Amino acid sequence: MNYSVKNILLATSFQHKISVSIFYPENSSNKSIIISSATGVLQKYYSRFASHFSSLGFTVYTFDYYGIGASNSKSIKHITANLNAWAFDQAAVIKYAKETNPEHKIILITHSIGGQLMGLNAEIKLVDSIITIASQTGYWKYFKGFSRFRMFMFWYVLIPFTTPIFGYFPAKKLGLFENIPKQVAYQWRQWGIHPNYMFGHFKNTELYFSTVSCPVLILSFPRDLFASKASVDWLASKLTHAKVDRRHLIPADLNIKDVQHFGYFKKEYQDSLWKLTETWINENS
Structure with a gap:
């Protein structure tokens, strides 16, 4: 193994x-990758991807959002984070x-919601390139x-009816993903029922999408139940000053299995999607 792993609380x-x-790679390429996960997906899901890129010389960071996985130090019912x-x-x-x-x-x-969160991230200016x-x-x-x-x-039945009962959104009981704090669920729902999504709840001057000027690779895949091509195109359109490389990848064209929403980070795509990423x-960096 030509890399090592350290866990910290930040x-x-x-x-x-x-x-x-x-x-940490054994021999650094002087490049760092930060992986910002999907809603309710634990950082360990990305560990094989992180290990692979660290073996190539990248320093790679994965993390759990507050209230999720190893970032939950108390009962999820008492997490007030949104x-x-x-x-x-x-x-x-x-x-x-x-x-x-x-x-x-x-x-x-970024995976799924990770790309949305960068619009609320004041440190996005420190980033040299982005892949969503x-x-x-x-x-x-x-x-x-x-x-x-x-x-x-999801927006009109599952979240509003189950979250008050459990004190958090019981995604695991519904066979979806990790449970998420109630304020995260409620705010996420508010976005999801508005035609302008998060833009319906913030002024343009409060969001950072238009400040991104670096290269951005935006990927989507057919038959993704959580991210249709049109929905990904919508977010891409908000990066008005970025150097956007938009690709809707057809698995058959790459001679690979169906990817959908979660497949990209599976090791079986090491020689295809991961190589494309590398x-x-x-x-571009």
Whole structure:
């Protein structure tokens, strides 16, 4: 193994600590990757991806949002954090990575909601390039067929009816993902039922999407129940000053299995999607 892993607790400006795993390469390329995960997905899900890129010379950071996994130090019912706090988590890791290795180029890789949170991240200016994986708007009308019904039910039935009963959103009981704090769920729902998603709850001057000027690779995949092509296109359109490379990848064209929402980070894509990612990073950071 040509890398090592260190786990730390990192304090954020939101007055809480989050669990961060740092993958140190044996021989550094002077580039750092921060992986900002999907809603309710534990950082360990990204460990194989992180290990692979660390073996290539990247210093890689994974972390659990506050209230999730190893970043939950008390009963989830007592976690008052919302999505703004999760954006502060993302910002704290980016700032720590830059302060620890100021000579490194910083690459932010976001999965799903991670790409939305960068719009609330004041430290996004420290990032040299960005890759978003199925990062989108969650507004239900950007979906079709069963996906539209699923998103509608999510916002109008599952979250509003189950969260008050449990004191948090019981996603694990519903076979979805890790349980999430109630204020995260409620704010997420507010975004999801608004045609302008998070833009319906913040002024443009309060968001950082238009300040991003670095190269951004935006990926999506067919048959993704959580991120339709149209929903990913919507978020891409908010990066008005970035150098956007938008790709809707068809698995058959790459001779790979269906990817959908969670497949990208599976090791079976090491020689395809991960190689594509490595090449893009090396050309754009």
